[in-house]
Structures are given as C-alpha cells and as structure tokens.
Amino acid sequence: MNAPLSFAELSARQRVQHLLDAGTFTEILGPAQRVVSPHLALLGVPYAFDDGVVIGSGMLQGQPVLIAAQEGEFMGGGVGEVHGAKLVGLLRRALLVRPAAVLVCAESGGVRLHEANAGLIAVSEVMRALLDVRAAGIPVVMLIGGANGCFGGMGLIARCADHVVMSDQARMSMSGPEVIESSHGVEEFDSRDRALVWRTTGGKHRFLMGDCDRLVEDDVAAFRQAAAALLGVSRALTLDGLLAEHQLLTQRIARFEGCSDAVDVWSRMGLEHPEQVTDMEAAQMQSLRNEHVQEAV
C-alpha cells in the first residue's frame, strides 16, 4: 500500500496523471497549442496556456474515460470563455466517443470575474451539455477535493452530474462565505471561522445530507477508487426521479427548520454524538450515513 498522496496538494495536471492508468492520458488542446484567453491579455492580467483547465482522454482500470481538471491556482479555477468552451467541447465529445464516464475534477470559485458575461453564459452551456451526456446514459462524475472548493456556477454544475465525490477537506456551495459576510455581516456567516465554514459547506456535511454520494480521504488513490466504482453507472434524469428529488428537497426545508448550525442539523438527523462528526474518518462517516440518511435520488 502506497502512502497517501494528497489530492488537494496536486496540480490539475498531476491529478489527471494520478487518477488515470499510468501513461494513458492524452491531452486535448494542451498548453503547446496556446489556446489562451484573449480577454485577460487585454486587461493586462497573466494568462495560462491551458486557460486553467486540463482536458483529455485516458483509461481508468482499463476502461476509456474523458477527464477534465480545473487548476485552482490559476484565477481560482474561474470559468471564462475558453475554459468553459473546453468543458463544453469535452462533454459534446463524450456523445461521440461514449466513454465509460466523464470525470470532472472541479476546483473553481465559479464565474471568472474578468470575463464575467462569457463565464455566466458558459456555465449554463456546460450545464446543458452535461445534461445531454447524462441523458445519453454516460455518467458524469464530479471529483471535488481542491483547496479552493467548488463554488458558484461550478457548484450548480456539480449538482447536475450523476455523481459527486468529495473529500472531507473539500467544500461545495454556491456563495463563498466572504461574499455572504460582506453582504449580511459577520453575524450571518463568519468567513474567518474555518470550523464553521467547513461544517456548513464541507464534504462531511454534504455527505451526511446526501448532497455528495461518496466521501473519501484526501488521497488521490481514494478518488481513483471511487471514480472507478462509478464507471458505467448512470443515473438518468426522469420525471419520477425529479419528482422524488423535489419531495426530498421540500421535506428538507421543513425537517431542518430553525437549525442555525450544521451540528443542529446532524442532531436533528438523529446522530447521537453530532459534535464528534468533525473528528471522524471518511470510513466511519459511511456507516453513520447508512444509519441516518434518506438515500439521495
């Protein structure tokens, strides 16, 4: 057994290399092709030769997959025109080559402000392209484990996918805590209270609530194992499925009314020692969820 290799600490390109079978990754529109954002240069901002997202094809346990990985170190993984178009293109390509899955290592603050309009439109284009892939019976798997989390438009995209895998260090949400704090004050959401931020948006809470399907340790091998188990496992969006989702989301509002903290939520779920959740390992979390959680739709 190899020592764990932190998924969070790897670059996007390294994540792809470690997730896939050794030597199988072929990048599409890689840095050598210099497909860059024309807008950043106009603003005098550094640009990247891959526009912050690595895409391509490869094998996972001998099965063909398409893969994308956002680079959180470049503009926070923000979605601009080219970045978004690479994701859209990869998803459309999936309809042609029919891989066993499309894997997306999501690490993004959402729309890239420097290209805000293009990014906003691109996020919805990615959503539509993703749902086309999902409707074609090809699973889209979101792997969320980067230090920058998965926020804004990428948080929306993540919840359109067939499966969401997170590490306990990962966060998935809509608005960043800083934005909420600056809008409604520190009493609303103290963005510097790291424990509060993780309780609210982190992998453990999302897993207990069923908003992510698998919780893994911050180890690239664990992500690889989780992704491999989901190859070919598609969850079609149907009217019945969305009606059930609707019921689940409606009941959730009533069930957790008045809860002001994730610990209140876990307590109301029936956890005997909700205060211990933050210290638990991913494996313990699985048995806790099996006991207490309505299955996600």
Place this chain on the structure above:
Amino acid sequence: MNWQSLVQALFGDAHTIERSGDVISGAAQLRGQTLTVVGTTDHAAIGVETALAQAKVVLDTVQNHPGRAIVLLVDTQGQRLRHRDELLCINRYMAHLGCCVDLARRSGHRIIGLVYDQALSGGFITSGLMADACYALPEAEIRVMRLPAMSRVTKINEDVLEALSQSNPVFAPGVANYVAMGGIQSLWNGDLRDCMLQALSDSNLRDQRADLGAARGGRRLAAKVAQQVVSA
C-alpha cells in the same frame, strides 16, 4: 417594466398568473396556445424556496400538460446570500430547477426565457439561461457585477475597465453585451405578443448561443474551441 404590465401586454386578461411571495406563476392564452408562465419579481433573491417553487410549476406542467410551452420570466438580484441557504445546499435546489427545465425540454416543451427587469449573477443561470433561448426587454439589466465592485475585486483600475468595456462585451453590465455574446437571442421591441410568438416558433433544441456569439463578434472563441475539442 413590472410584471403586471408585462403580463397585460402579452396576454391581456387571458391569464391566471398570480403572485405568491416573490414567485409569479399561472397559465396564459396567446393566440390559441396555452402557455405556462413562471418566474420571479421584485428583484427576488433566489433562495431554496424560490428555486423549489419555480421547479414545482415546471414539473406540474410536464406531468399534467404535455407539450405546453413554458415561459420563464426573470427578475432577480442573484442567489440569496444567507448561511441557512448554504447549509441546506442551495446549489442543489438551484440545479434542481435547471434539471427540471432541461427535463421539460426533453419531454417536448418549448421553453422561452425573458429578462423583463433585472438578471444578476447566479440567480438566472438555472432559469432563463436554461431555456431553449433567452430574450430580454431593451430596458432590462443583466450583469454579474458593476464595474466599481469588479475593479475592487480584480484590482484593475476602474478607468481601464471602463475604457475596455466600450469595445469588449465580455465583462461589463448591459443587455447589449449579452446579445453580442449570444446569451440573449434578441431584444424585444414593438408588439410583445408578436415577439413571443416568433420566439415560440423559432425555438430550437440545440444550444445555439456560442454560434450566435461568434456570428455577432461578441464571443469569437467559444464555438470554435468547443468544436476543436469535439473533432480533436
């Protein structure tokens, strides 16, 4: 334009559209067609309840009125910025709305988005931007962020942003920029009924926005890059 004037201009009295909280919904008649109308008003902050209420109308239409076209009316200040919404996973609620719209399209419903007042940031991604095509009134406002705030966050001088925004539609507020980039199909001028009927008859299952952006010169790379990836 407020929603009552809009609905009056589109449907006269031939509708059952009512307001409940920030959500407006109902059925309307337009030259022999029955439409489902759903949306928000008062610059609604889209929270978990607002997203769910809109999703319910879309699901009800798919379930009970096969083929009926759906009109999404947009007036939002963006997603609700509250701790509680994040605790409940607001992105799942908003994505659910988007998935319901997508299911409706796949089930044979034409879906028209219309920004009749303002559309800010994430509030509109999973409604109007998930329609077959989204339109706007000329006086509508669409933006992610105003230039002064954008200047603070990006640390780029506001004068630089202002000057660049004259020639590049990629970041500055304004419906014209969204038209140039293909995110808005067109602005509705003149008789709104004619505009709606035209939109219904032009509705198309294929996402054409990147192609439109290229043809209009506002977004030159999106369609080209996506195609390069497909054919690589």
